[in-house]
Amino acid sequence: MSDDNAIISIRNLDKTYASGFTALKNINLDIRRGELFALLGPNGAGKTTLIGSVCGIVTPSGGRIHANGYDVVRDYRAARSLIGLVPQELATDGFESVWATVSFSRGLFGKPPNPAYIEQLLRDLSLWDKRHARIMELSGGMKRRVLIAKALSHEPEILFLDEPTAGVDVDLRRGMWEMVHGLRKRGVTIILTTHYIEEAEDMADRIGVINRGELVLVEDKHTLMAKLGKKQLTVYLQDPLNGLPAALARDGLEVSNDGYALTWTYDLHREHNDIAGLMRDLQAQGIHFRDLHTQQSSLEEIFVELVKERS
Amino acid sequence: MNIHAIRAIYRFEMARTGRTLLQSIASPVISTSLYFVVFGAAIGSRMVEIDGISYGAFIVPGLVMLSLLTESISNASFGIYMPKYSGTIYELLSAPVSVGEVILGYVGAAASKSIILGTLILATARLFVDYQIEHPLWMLGFLVLTSVTFSLFGFIIGVWADGFEKLQIVPMMVVTPLTFLGGSFYSIDMLPPVWQTVTLFNPVVYLISGFRWSFYGVSDVPVGISAAMTALFMLACVAVIHRMFATGYKLRT
8 A cells, every 4th residue: 555645665675684684574664755754673673774775775685665756776866866864873984074075975966066055054063163174073973963964965855864863962962853853844754763762752753663674563653652552540548558459450450569559550542541430439448549640651661562562 | 977976976086185195196106216216227227128128218118007007906996995994885875876977986086096197107207217108199098098997997806895905915916916927027028938928818918018019119919909908808897897786796785
C-alpha cells in the first residue's frame, strides 16, 4: 500500500552483508512529504543501513526505493539531488576550512556557487565566525554543525539526520532543534534517528521502530502513545495494608511492599478505567489516603517495552 | 553532466596540493635534480654516448617518466584513499555524480599535478643537462597520456587499498622497479638478448621509449607501439574503475 503523499517509498528492502549478517528484512515504509519521521531502534537494529540504502552508500540486496518518484538506483542523479545526509560519524576533512568544505558539498551536489546562501547557512548554524578555521581546530559540537551545513548546502528537500545530537551539549542540541523546526516550516522532510527518545517524543510526527532489521511498527506519535502507552495511578495511604483486600481487587492493582501505596496500572486507550469506582471502594473499606499521583508512560518506556517484546 | 561536481572535486584536490607544495612539488623536483647532478653531471661526463646522445641528456626522459609515474600514482591514490580513511567518502557516494565525473575530478587533478611536475622537472634538468626536444607535440602527448593513465592506475590502488601500507606497496614494490628496469638509465639494446625479450613484458619500457623518441628521435620500440600500449593500459584502467563503482568494490557496503 503506497501513500500518495510519500516523498520516500521503500518496498521489500533487504540487505544481507557479505559476512552473511542480515541487516534489513523486507522493509516497507513510506515517508510523507514534509513530516518529521523518527526512526528508533537499539544499536545494530539497522537504522544506519536503512538510511545508507536510501542515500546510495549501501547497496541493497533486494527491493526498491523511490525518492520523490525517482528510483534511487536508476534515477540516482535526480533522487540524490533531493537528499541531504548528516552521518552518525564525525567524518570531516580536518585540513579544510569550514567555508571550503561547505562550498565543496554544494558543488558536489550539482549546485552553482551561492556565497550568500552559504553565508546565511553558516550564520544560522553559528559557524560564521569560524568560516576560515580549519575543521580540525573545531570542537565536536561545531564539527557536527559543519556536517549539518554540508548536508544543507545544496538546499535538499529531504534531510536524514543520523544521531545528530550524539555527544552534543544541551545548548547546542536546543539550537539544532530550533533549526530543524525552521527547516520543517520550509517544507523539508526530515528523517531522524536518535538515542534521545524524548527528542522524538517532542518533535516527531510519526515514529518507526526498527529492531533486528525488521520494522516493528510505524505509527503516528500520538496514536502510538495512546495505543501502547500506560497510565499509572498511585494512591498513598495513611495506614499500611497487609495485603490487597478482596473488595478492591481488579486488574493491574498492586499494593507496595511496605503497604503504604496502591499502584494501579491501566491502558490509556481503555475507556472505562473507573477511577471513581476505586475511590468509592477505598472509602467503603475505610481506607484513607493522603495523596494521589498519576504518571503516563513516555515514548522511551513504550519503545523499551516494544523492543523487549520482539526480542 | 554534473559540471559543478567535477569542478568541486578538481578544486578540492588542487587545493590539497597547494597546502602540501613542499611534499607534492618541491620534493620530487629536488630528488630528480639530485639524479641529474649525480648521473648527469658527475658520472655522466665519464660515460660513453648512447645512440649518439650524451648520457646526461639520455636519462632526462627516463627520469621525468620515473617522477611522473610515481607521483601520478601517489597523488591519485591518496586523493581517493583519504576520504575512505577519514569517512568523508559517504558524501561522494551519496552525491549525484557518475563514475565519469568522479574520474574527471580526481584523476584530472592528479594528472594536472603530474603535468605541472613533469614540466618543472624538465625546466630544472635544463640547469644541469643540455637536451633538445625533436617532437614537442609528441612529448606533450606522452606527458599527458602517461599522467592520465598512471593517475587512473593510482586511483584504482587508492580504492583497493585498505591501509597506508597497501597504498605504498604497489608504487614501491612494482612501479619503481619496473621504471628502473624499463630503460630509464640505459637503452635496452645494452642488455643481453634474453633480457631484451624479457624487458618487452615491462609496460614501462614502452612509455620511456616513446617519451625518449619525442626528445631525440631514437627509441627501443616503435613509437606507434609505445602510444598504443599506453592508450590500451589507460582504457583498461577506465574499465576497472567503472567496474569498481558499478559493483561498489571497497566503496559501498
